[in-house]
Amino acid sequence: MALKLEGYEGNGTFSHGIHPPERKSISKDAAIRVMPTPDTVVLSLHQNIGGPCEPLVKPRKKVAWGELIGKGKGFVSTTLHASIPGVVQRPIRVTLANGRHMDTMPIKAEGDIPTDQDLWDEIFGGEWPTTGLDAYDPAQISQDISAAGLVGMGGAAFPTHVKIMPNDKKPVHTLIVNGCECEPYLTSDYRLMMEAPEPIITGALLAARSLGAGRIAIGVEDNKMAAVETLKRVAAGTGIEIAVLKTKYPQGSEKHLIQSVIKRQVPLGGLPSDVGVAVSNVGTMAAVARAVIHKKPLTHRVISVTGGGIANPRNVLAPIGVSFGELIDFCGGLKSSAARLVAGGPMMGFAFTNPDTPVTKGTSGLTVMSREEVRAGEETHCVRCGKCVDVCPMRLVPTKIAMAARYQDIALSLRYNIMACFECGSCAYTCPAHIPLVQLIRSGKARIAAMDRK
Structure with a gap:
């Protein structure tokens, strides 16, 4: 299905790319479940593609849910907040799923936090305005995003305030919101579009307000038509277009998403802002709405736990810093056929072995692949096939x-x-x-x- 939107030049696809098996059906119909508060979370001081943050609290300090506990050292960095209430423990060094060794701040749970529906309502519920947003100052929107510690939640974890801020030198005319979720297996974005479309729309309007962008398009692949219809219903009257794009990998890549929607070519080594565009993920937009409207930081995110090796595939609302092992337990444990753990999806994710590895802000999924799903093959010499x-x-x-x-x-x-x-x-x-x-x-x-x- 090609994109046909008045005012948008793209045809809904791009050249090259592949069509791997989608395997979305494993978890796409699993409604988001709220995970119980774990006994301990382990918060990496490096949660984004930029620099690490500096701890602001010491061991034995009692912290509240959402309290600021780390401050970024540089512009391309983010703040860090307690994802559960509790007592800060002695720092430890862990190996993250991407193989990097990082200092962390463990927090042992102590105190109350909303659970189940109450926690969902606290994060995604309530009223999300689509009018009257002109009252929000563009610079203040970016400051609220920075204060909330937001990063790109599609996996790249680029600090959001750096993207979503006024820029006189490189004015942005179009905001493209990425709802493609082209990575096989993963369905967390799809479920968020189905179950919490309102904060996504509000967040997109606020982000465009900060950027000074006159156009907003949400790109969604044509294998997610239920999400397309849901977003269209909620976005009615806002001016936001829902761009239906061809299902193809990697459709969700920034440069190819821009090509698909507005037929602009980002120069090699360049950025979307070089062609007047900003790109952000649907989950990030929902977090933007919460940061600006309710002044609340990023402490939880939706994670797909999927694959042929997990007993009960689910989409889970979990606190940052929970271990992958606890996610596995919440989803019924591993099947006997489980062969590989992947943080993220099988195309761009990182295989790891330690279930104690903590979730970070950029963790979009946990794919547990069975022996049948792991493509076996011994490396041989390049045959110059091209x-x-x-x-x-x-x-x-x-x-x-x-x-x-x-x-x-x-x-x-x-x-x-x-x-x-x-x-x-x-x-x-x-x-x-x-x-x-x-x-x-x-x-x-x-x-x-x-x-x-x-």
Whole structure:
């Protein structure tokens, strides 16, 4: 189904990309369940793509739910808030799902927090205005977002206030809200669009107000038509368009979403703002509404717990810092066929082994893959088939980048535009030689980052 919206130039799709099995049916009909408050949460001091935050409280300090406990050290950083009430414990260092070793602030639960429907109503319930928002100052909206510690909740975890702020040097004319959720298996965004569309719409209006954007489109793939109709109903009269896009991976990538909706090409190495666009996720928009309207920080998020290896696939509203193991227990435990844990989805997620690993603000899902779902294959030599080139949505040559990274040739990696790769995994998915292209490219980027820090 191609996009046909008056005033929008795109045709609802982009060149290249792939069509992996969606496997959304495992959890798409599972209504969001509120997770009971865990005994302990472990909050990483690094919750975003930028710098870590600095702790503001010491061990044995009693904190309230939502209390500020960490402050960002730089502009591209975020604040951190207690996701449960309790007592701060001694800091520990943990390995996150992405393999990074980070300092954390554990909190042992003590005190009351709303549960079940009360917690849902506290976060997503109530009135969400769509009129009278001109009364909100654009700069104050961005400040409220910053104070609430918001990051992109689609997985990238880029600090939201950096994106959603007035910018005279690069004015933004269009806000595109990402409701594509193109990653296989994951359904947390879909369920949020179905069950809490009102704060998404209010958040989009507030974000556009902060940016000075005159147009708002919410992009949703055409395998989520129930969400399309729900959003259309709630957005009626607001001027927000619901852009129905072709189901294709990676449709939710910023640059390809922009191409699909308004047919603008973001320059290689550039940002959406270079073409007058800002892009943010539907979950982030709901958090924006809560931060601005109710002055409440980000402490919980919706997470898909799905895959053939989990007993009861669910979409869960859980506190930041809960362990993946507790999510697994809440969903009935692992099946005997469980073979791999992935933080996120199978294309861009990170495989990990320790169930004590904590959830962060950017955790969109936990995919528990069964033995049958894990594609087995021994790595062989590249056969120069060109399949990775055919599917790369960034028009790169993934094997050349990966081989340069494997042999630690930083100059050659940069010449092949390694930093333009956003690690969607299309190349690795289609590679008949089973070369771990994404892992090699990630290692090359890490080497470049380490060099830059010297």
